[in-house]
Amino acid sequence: MVKNGEFYMIHEMRKRGMSITRIAQEMGRDRKTIRKWLNKKEPESYQRKVTRLGKLDPFKDYVRRRMEEGCLNARVILEEIKAKGYTGGITTLRVFMKPFRPTVISKTTVRFETDPGYQAQVDWGRFTVDWHGKPKRLYAFVMVLSYSRMMYLEFTEDEKLDTLISCHHRAFEYFGGGTEVMLYDNMKTVVKDRDEQGHPVWNERFSRFASHHGFLLTSCRPYRARTKGKVENGIGYVRKNFWPRVREFKGVDDLNRQAREWLNQVANVRIHGTTHVRPVDRWHEEKLKPMNPTPFAVVDRHARKVSADCLVSFEANRYSVPFRFMGQIVHVQDDKNGRIRIYSGDTLIAEHPKAVQKGQLVINKKHFEGLRPTGQHRVPAPMPKLVDRPAPEVLERNLSVYEQFLDEAVRLQ
Incomplete structure (x- = not known):
């Protein structure tokens, strides 16, 4: 059965104008199988099937490991797995080992040169x-x-x-x-396994990545x-x-x-x-293909809220972002190459060297430009204050004084 990783490879080859016969040769598949999968727009969803284990299945990892160690003698491996409980024959073992054997054992290697951009x-x-x-x-x-x-x-x-x-x-x-x-x-992130015929079973996500950017996978x-x-x-x-x-x-x-x-x-x-x-x-002679400008989803991004001091926490360290994102949710991406990238949506808003110890503060001073420090307020201009006009002072006298003024006025008449 064609795996989903191969599905994307088959369709990518067809886009390049390769014939069904050529694709079948490259993939090691029957032309009818290739034609069938080219007629499908999407790979088939995975359906769990209960399969009966063959006699050799429990010992296949051991056989591969022994071959990696350099033991290619089927009779020697047969004796070893029989001691572990194998009840099958040598023919089954040889059929399984055949795709993994080097076809030519030689101390010399013919150097293979490729065309530019290939x-x-x-x-x-x-x-x-x-x-x-x-x-x-x-x-x-x-x-x-x-x-x-x-x-x-x-x-x-x-x-x-x-x-x-x-x-x-x-x-x-x-x-x-x-x-x-x-x-x-045969890195596991690219080649998940090999089938009984020795064909690579591609990692589906990586195969989609290759198809997205238009290159073919070989192992x-x-x-x-x-x-x-x-x-x-x-x-x-x-x-x-x-x-x-x-x-x-x-x-x-x-x-x-x-x-x-x-x-x-x-x-x-x-x-x-x-x-x-x-x-x-x-x-300068390479004829390299331009990559697909549409981004392929690369890594998981971690949601974080920007604190009041314009920082986000990630793996016990804090990194600055421009102050206008204060209080917002942003996403942190760790590229695993010593760089931390911080996004708002699909927009890159900050990039920092990754802290090498825990509890570190990594900031870019430009992120704080234009921000008024907390606790410092603009001093207001002087403002005149309107007050009520004060009442005039009144001199208080005893009433007998007024009676004296009245008597003097009568005498003068």
Whole structure:
């Protein structure tokens, strides 16, 4: 059965003008199956089915693990799983193992070169840093354009699906577009599993992301890591050339600043050992596709209310926003690469380096410009006060005085 992740891939191939026969060859499916799914507008909703477990099903993880360790002898693995309770035969085991076997075991590898703009390769590297006296693991996202060897590097706190999608967005911005095809190893965020025929079962959300931006997904064949040798070499180059240069850093954001300087001043302007041309010069020959301008939902955003002091709390730290958003609900997005972004709706209103310890205050002074500090009020202009006119003073006298004045007036007559 075609999985929902493959549904988006099939429709994307058809949009590019590929024939049903070609799509069937690329996907390893029957043409009737491809035609059936092209006639559907939406993938089928998941329906739980009660399936009967085969005799080998409880032991498949063990078999895969033993093959990853290098044991490809079916008889040896048969003896081991029989000791664990397997009751089936060797034929079932061999059929299961066949898609995971390398078809050619050779010490030599034929180098595969791609056309400009056709392919990019992606992988993660793992690095350990001293984080406040304790070891902490960081993850290096590396994308390499296969034709030019132009490289993008970004350090993150994890390698989850949301982080992977965010890194793709920033890599596309750095390169100025994307390629026709993206090659991955068997990372679980991209390839959920493989079916009985060895075909990849794509992560549905990541497949929708690829279809949204118009690139096709391909994965390395199991145990053939050399098929993505360009990005493997890129990670090795990061480890040998960039990492020894890092003596100290103030946070993941600062580490990425140093990485960007190294990309622009060293990695992408050196004479490449294989092409003998600077990657940045070949990059101008890449025919990269512009990305879909419509945003793809990237990560979960966390709702927060802006306090009276124009701050929002996130993971025991506080970050400033412009004062006009005081009292409103905003959304915090952690890019896991040392940056915190704060949105009001779909509008980015603030961006900060992520605090490296708890209880920190991270502010941008421009967010408070124009805000009158609390407790300080404008001094009013002097205002004259109207008062009642005072009554004249009255001199009080004894009445005998008036009688004396009257007697004197009579005598004068």
